[in-house]
Amino acid sequence: MTLHLSDIEAAAARLKGKADATPLVPSPFMTEAAGVPFHLKLEMMQPIGAFKLRGAMNAVMNLPEGAQGVTCCSTGNHGRGVAFAAAARGIRAVICMSELVPQAKVDGIRALGAEVKIVGRSQDDALAESQRLVEAEGLVEISPFDDAHVIAGQGTIGLEIMRAAPELEAIYVPLSGGGLAAGVAVAAKALKPEVKIYGITMDRGAAMHESLRAGHPVDVEELPSLADSLGGGIGMNNRLSYPICREFLDGTVLVTEEEIYHAMQVLFYEDRLVAEGGSVVGLAATLTGKLPKPGGPVATIVTGRNLDMHLFHRIMAGEPVTLGDKTIRGQTYEP
Numbered sequence: 001m002t003l004h005l006s007d008i009e010a011a012a013a014r015l016k017g018k019a020d021a022t023p024l025v026p027s028p029f030m031t032e033a034a035g036v037p038f039h040l041k042l043e044m045m046q047p048i049g050a051f052k053l054r055g056a057m058n059a060v061m062n063l064p065e066g067a068q069g070v071t072c073c074s075t076g077n078h079g080r081g082v083a084f085a086a087a088a089r090g091i092r093a094v095i096c097m098s099e100l101v102p103q104a105k106v107d108g109i110r111a112l113g114a115e116v117k118i119v120g121r122s123q124d125d126a127l128a129e130s131q132r133l134v135e136a137e138g139l140v141e142i143s144p145f146d147d148a149h150v151i152a153g154q155g156t157i158g159l160e161i162m163r164a165a166p167e168l169e170a171i172y173v174p175l176s177g178g179g180l181a182a183g184v185a186v187a188a189k190a191l192k193p194e195v196k197i198y199g200i201t202m203d204r205g206a207a208m209h210e211s212l213r214a215g216h217p218v219d220v221e222e223l224p225s226l227a228d229s230l231g232g233g234i235g236m237n238n239r240l241s242y243p244i245c246r247e248f249l250d251g252t253v254l255v256t257e258e259e260i261y262h263a264m265q266v267l268f269y270e271d272r273l274v275a276e277g278g279s280v281v282g283l284a285a286t287l288t289g290k291l292p293k294p295g296g297p298v299a300t301i302v303t304g305r306n307l308d309m310h311l312f313h314r315i316m317a318g319e320p321v322t323l324g325d326k327t328i329r330g331q332t333y334e335p
């Protein structure tokens with residue numbers, strides 16, 4: 001099974017007025033740094049503060065008549081999208097998450113009326129609970145990334161970007177389970193085959209990057225990160241996001257916690273935007289020169305802004321931040 005432009009067009013029609021049309025804005029500072037026009041797709045402006053509303057809404061709207069409810073595992077934002085979409089459809093949602101998920105994300109999901117289950121220390125533990133609920137309570141599971149409707153929903157971002165800026169040479173996509181990168185790559189390359197798509201993630205637990213290198217899905221240890229949204233594996237039985245990423249991505253790049261810290265400061269002090277760690281990796285990879293030098297305009301997707309504001313405040317002040325076993329010592333930002 002694969003994914004076609006027509007699936008993404010269908011998702012775009014379904015999502016119209018519900019989860020679409022975020023701004024694509026130029027970043028003067030990043031344009032200066034990159035040496036080419038640099039655009040930001042502001043997906044953190046979605047009603048749930050992250051792009052994941054697109055895939056979740058598309059999947060929930062596609063459920064058969066009479067569906068009792070949905071469940072999923074999540075690092076936070078997918079759960080929020082599923083909770084929002086389920087509430088809109090008037091059905092039950094049970095969101096399973098590990099202890100690594102920040103409290104700010106858990107609270108956001110509860111506020112939407114979903115049931116929350118905190119289980120174990122990894123996405124795998126959360127996934128097992130979600131799959132148990134399918135059996136035990138007759139709920140439908142919606143994978144955060146390995147689901148055709150979810151990938152098609154995320155792919156609508158690729159359509160919007162390429163229609164707004166057909167001159168783009170490359171799109172830098174934050175990468176975790178690969179649903180976003182897969183959808184964006186299929187959509188963007190259908191409209192412009194030569195556009196390059198790079199997946200970017202943190203070096204602490206880069207499951208898709210390691211899997212692409214190994215030639216098959218591999219497990220990685222899940223570690224606390226400023227990019228908590230990018231944590232978790234890709235599933236050892238991955239059916240869709242892995243093969244699509246393998247076929248359509250032009251490369252993957254890893255960034256460090258310190259680089260993410262700095263990129264969050266850049267986005268705030270230079271572009272006046274608040275975003276979570278997982279959504280600034282495209283800026284981080286550009287600022288550190290880890291991406292191939294572009295010959296023309298590029299864009300990155302600022303994927304979400306659901307973060308703890310105390311943590312955000314510490315980073316903007318240049319204070320050290322401790323996450324589990326790791327202390328990240330950033331610098332005070334000098335605009």
Ligand SMILES: *Cc1c(COP(=O)(O)O)cnc(C)c1O
Nearest residue numbers: 077176177178179180229303304
């Ligand atoms: C889920 C998520 C990603 C990565 O999306 P995948 O489809 O899992 O690769 C990036 N940024 C944010 C903020 C997310 O919530």
